[in-house]
Amino acid sequence: MPVSRRNLAAALAVCVVLPLSACGSGDDGGGSSDASGKIEGDITFQTWNLRANFKDYFEGLIADFEKKYPGTNVKWVDQPAEGYADKISADAAGGTLPDVVNVSPDLVAPLAKAGLAADLDKDAAQYKKxxxxxxxxSHRIPGMGGTYAFPWYLNTGPLFxxxxxxKEAGLDADQPPTTYDELFANxxxxxxxxxxxxxxxxxVPTVEDFGRYGVPLMNDEGTGFAFNDAKGVELLTKYKELYDAKALDPQALTATPESSGKKFLTEAVAMNPGxxxxxxxxxxxAPNLYKNIGITDQITSTGHVNMYVMGVMxxxxxxxxxxxxxxxxxxxDAEHQMSFAKKVAIFPSTAGSLDDPYFTKEDGTDETRVRIAAAKSLKNAVNYTPVLFSEQMKTELRNEVAKALQGKESPKEALDNAVEACDRLLQQQG
Incomplete structure (x- = not known):
C-alpha cells in the first residue's frame, strides 16, 4: 500500500517523523453499526512513531477523554514508522484492525472499498460543519458515497x-512569478x-502539479485517469522546453525532495517549494542564502493551493x-488540533482555527510570515493527489515524464502511456 502521502512530512518535513497513524482495538468483527449509543468500553488507539516525541501530549489527551466519558478506556499503541502501511494491510486482512485508525487518503481508500471504514457522513454527520x-x-472515495475519515492535520508551503x-539574471527580485507563464519565462x-x-x-511535474495547472486528473466517475488531455500535454511540453534549456535541473529525473532541497541550499537552483x-x-x-531568501505563494491556475492532509478513521x-x-x-476537534499545531509545524483542519492570532498575527519573523501565508491559503486549499493514485501509479507517471523530457516519446505519447498504465493498475485495485 502507498506510504508517501502519509509523509505529510514531505511538505511538512515534520521534524519528528510526524506521519501519524491511529488505530483502535483488535477486538472487532461484527461490530455495531450504530454510533449513537452510550460512549463506553475499551478501544485501542494506535499511532505511528509518536511516543518518543509526543508521549505527554497523547497521554494527557487520553486521560482527559476518559475523564470526560467515565467507563471508557483507551489503550494507546505506538508502532514504528517502518512497515506501517503493511501493518494496516495485514490487520485488515486478519480481522484485527483497531478501532480508530489514523490514515492518509490513499490508505483509507482500500479500507473503505473493503467495507472496513465507517462512513462518517452517516455515523458522524453532526460534526461535519x-x-x-x-x-x-479529502477522505471521500471516487465512485463511492460517503466520507471515510475525520480530517486531522494539514500542511502546505510557499515557494522559496x-x-x-x-537579480543576477536581470529580473526584479521583488516581483517573483505569480503565474505559470511568468515562471517559465523567468x-x-x-x-x-x-x-x-x-x-x-x-x-519534474507530479500528479499534483498537473492538478495545480488545472488539468482534470480523473473522470467524474472515478473509473479512469484524464491527465493526458490537451492541458496536461501543454504542461509537459513546457517542462520539456525548460529541460532542453537547462532551466529544469538535469538531475530532476532522479531528484528527491531532499536532493532538490540541497540544490537550492547550495544555490544551484533558484526556486524550491518548502x-x-x-x-x-x-x-x-546557508546564511548567505537565508540573507537573500524570497518567499512567495505556490503557483496555481486554479486559485487553490495544494493541501496535504491526514485523517483519523x-x-x-x-x-x-x-x-x-x-x-x-x-x-x-478544534481545541486539540490547535494545541497539537503549537507543538509541531502543522495546521488544524477545523473551521475557524486558522483565524486564531497564532496563524494571523505578524511578529516580524520569516517563520511567522510563512505560517500566516500557509494558513491563509489552506482555507480553500484542495488535496490534488487523487485518493486512488497509488505509489505504482506515481512511478508509471514519473517514468513516462522522464521519457518525454529526454525526447524518447512526445509529451502526448508519454501521458497517454501513463494514463493507460494507471488505468490498468486502477482496475487491479478492484
Whole structure:
C-alpha cells in the first residue's frame, strides 16, 4: 500500500517523523453499526512513531477523554514508522484492525472499498460543519458515497526563491512569478543568462502539479485517469522546453525532495517549494542564502493551493462504535488540533482555527510570515493527489515524464502511456 502521502512530512518535513497513524482495538468483527449509543468500553488507539516525541501530549489527551466519558478506556499503541502501511494491510486482512485508525487518503481508500471504514457522513454527520470543506472532502472515495475519515492535520508551503540569482539574471527580485507563464519565462531567462549553470526548478511535474495547472486528473466517475488531455500535454511540453534549456535541473529525473532541497541550499537552483521549518535550516546551514531568501505563494491556475492532509478513521467493524467515533472526533476537534499545531509545524483542519492570532498575527519573523501565508491559503486549499493514485501509479507517471523530457516519446505519447498504465493498475485495485 502507498506510504508517501502519509509523509505529510514531505511538505511538512515534520521534524519528528510526524506521519501519524491511529488505530483502535483488535477486538472487532461484527461490530455495531450504530454510533449513537452510550460512549463506553475499551478501544485501542494506535499511532505511528509518536511516543518518543509526543508521549505527554497523547497521554494527557487520553486521560482527559476518559475523564470526560467515565467507563471508557483507551489503550494507546505506538508502532514504528517502518512497515506501517503493511501493518494496516495485514490487520485488515486478519480481522484485527483497531478501532480508530489514523490514515492518509490513499490508505483509507482500500479500507473503505473493503467495507472496513465507517462512513462518517452517516455515523458522524453532526460534526461535519466543524471542519474545513476541503479537508472533510479529502477522505471521500471516487465512485463511492460517503466520507471515510475525520480530517486531522494539514500542511502546505510557499515557494522559496533566491533573490540574488534573480537579480543576477536581470529580473526584479521583488516581483517573483505569480503565474505559470511568468515562471517559465523567468526560468528560461535565468538559464540563458547563466549559460545553463543555474536551473530554476529541480523537480519534474507530479500528479499534483498537473492538478495545480488545472488539468482534470480523473473522470467524474472515478473509473479512469484524464491527465493526458490537451492541458496536461501543454504542461509537459513546457517542462520539456525548460529541460532542453537547462532551466529544469538535469538531475530532476532522479531528484528527491531532499536532493532538490540541497540544490537550492547550495544555490544551484533558484526556486524550491518548502515550509516554515526550512527557514531554520537555511539560517543555520546557508546564511548567505537565508540573507537573500524570497518567499512567495505556490503557483496555481486554479486559485487553490495544494493541501496535504491526514485523517483519523473509525473501523466500521468495531464493537465500540460510539466510543470510537467520539474519540476520533476528540483527537481532531478544534481545541486539540490547535494545541497539537503549537507543538509541531502543522495546521488544524477545523473551521475557524486558522483565524486564531497564532496563524494571523505578524511578529516580524520569516517563520511567522510563512505560517500566516500557509494558513491563509489552506482555507480553500484542495488535496490534488487523487485518493486512488497509488505509489505504482506515481512511478508509471514519473517514468513516462522522464521519457518525454529526454525526447524518447512526445509529451502526448508519454501521458497517454501513463494514463493507460494507471488505468490498468486502477482496475487491479478492484
Amino acid at each position: 466543524e471542519y474545513l470543506d476541503g479537508a472533510w472532502a 526563491y533566491n533573490k540574488s540569482l534573480f 526560468a528560461l531567462t535565468i538559464a540563458e543568462k547563466t549559460d545553463g549553470k543555474v536551473a530554476t526548478l529541480a523537480n 515550509s516554515a521549518l526550512d527557514l531554520g535550516n537555511f539560517k543555520k546551514q 473509525v473501523n466500521s467493524q468495531t464493537k465500540r462504535k460510539p466510543a470510537a467515533v467520539a474519540f476520533a472526533h476528540y483527537v481532531t
